[in-house]
Amino acid sequence: MAEWIRIKDAAQHAGKSVTLKGWLYNRTDKGKLKFLQVRDGSGVIQTVLSKKDVPDEVWEAAEKLTQESSVEVTGNLRADPRAPGGHELSVTDLVVVNYAQDGYPIQLKEHGVGFLMEHRHLWIRTPRQAAILRIRATIIKSIRDWLDNNGFTLVDNPIITPAAVEGTTTLFEVDYFGESAFLSQSGQLYNEANIFALGPVYCFGPTFRAEKSKTRRHLTEFWMVEPEIPFCTLEDLMEIEEKFVSYIVERVIDKHREDLIHLVERDISSLEKVAPPFPRISYEDAALKLREMYNAESDLAKRELLFLEEGDDFGAPHETALSKLYEKPLFVYHYPTAVKAFYMETVEGAPHLSRSVDLLAPEGYGEVVGGGQRATSVELLEQRLDEHGLHHDPYQWYLDLRRYGSVPHSGFGLGVERTVAWICGLPHVRETGAFPRMLEKIYP
């Protein structure tokens, strides 16, 4: 009985008789010779059937095979330079598990994005999409490994929350035994409590935003890892972030070099430059550079997009323009206090600036990490709650953290989908997960 192997391990079994279990990805008939491309979730391999080498019933079964039929194929595995991937299976036996119906919707040709998203449940079978999902899994594992190996403790914070963690964002409302509750958009405030119990912590899970954002960088449900560290300043935080992000990129290149190059078609030369230290620029210096670019831009439409009002937050075009000035991810720090969340610490002697930092990925991918140092004093926080028009009552537990042993502490959130999009070089975050939730789209 031949051993059942997965296609990714084919090279180790050359010269042996093996069984593959999977689906027919494509077929090319050449008269009394058939090439069947079979995929099994780990890869695709070419199998070849010769009429004279198999029993008649096997040949007849293969004649009727439709795209995506499920099969168990047995044969001799050998290296063959003519086959894509370099290995090929000479079929001796073939069992059809299930004949797929005629007219499988996803063809091996160009399709529109709208059509593909309608058929996302089938689209993920294609090698490129499957490769992206495997890379996502590696990114998530790398995130966990680095944090686990660097003194962080995982804490699972609630997804159902009693009120807006921050008042500004639109949240998904759920019915909680007759009371109003919301799906979490961040575990950060809870993490600020957790660090006083455990030291450095991180939470990792889905977060939800009900905003009407219709861009290549936004989903309504996305995954975010949020580390939080006590006795940590903004400057300490940047060092942690650059080590963390560099490790993730390095692990992905190491494990998925071939998939990145051939299936995802990513030019990995820019990824290979990702190593500490990352360039750092203050918000005010960044704004100066943006004004220079604005003045130098001759194309009126592009120029308009680069317009920046004094003290405004950067929009997507600004982030893109800035990140394109550098080869590595770029830290932008000390954003205006007014455009950041209420809990940000302010800069000593310049309260209009916050001890915040965003990490902008290269090649125009924009913000992949946002974070900063948290305000330490009760008084400042109460004042900031007022400025943001937030009631104090729901935040009493949060203010307790400053009343009982407050310390300088910092943290950040890294968006998984944006990180996958950047590392894979994708034009849109909709391909970074199996079933993305987007504005007013919830099928399949």
Place this chain on the structure above:
RNA sequence: UCCACAGUAGCUCAAUGGCAGAGCAACCGGCUGUUAACCGGUAGGUUGCUGGUUCGAGUCCAGCCUGUGGAGCCA
């Protein structure tokens, strides 16, 4: 929410206001080295919806719906 573009066969797209078309997929047949094979054949249509202009509308006009790109919103 705003701006722009698009909607024709299962898919990707053609068609000056004048007979509704091609490639791919499907189906039938051929081919021993194909790589989204190739060759021959068959079948496939409420031109997004509603109304209007016109002798005549896929084409022009209005509204709506859907999709895509961008902006805004967005720790």
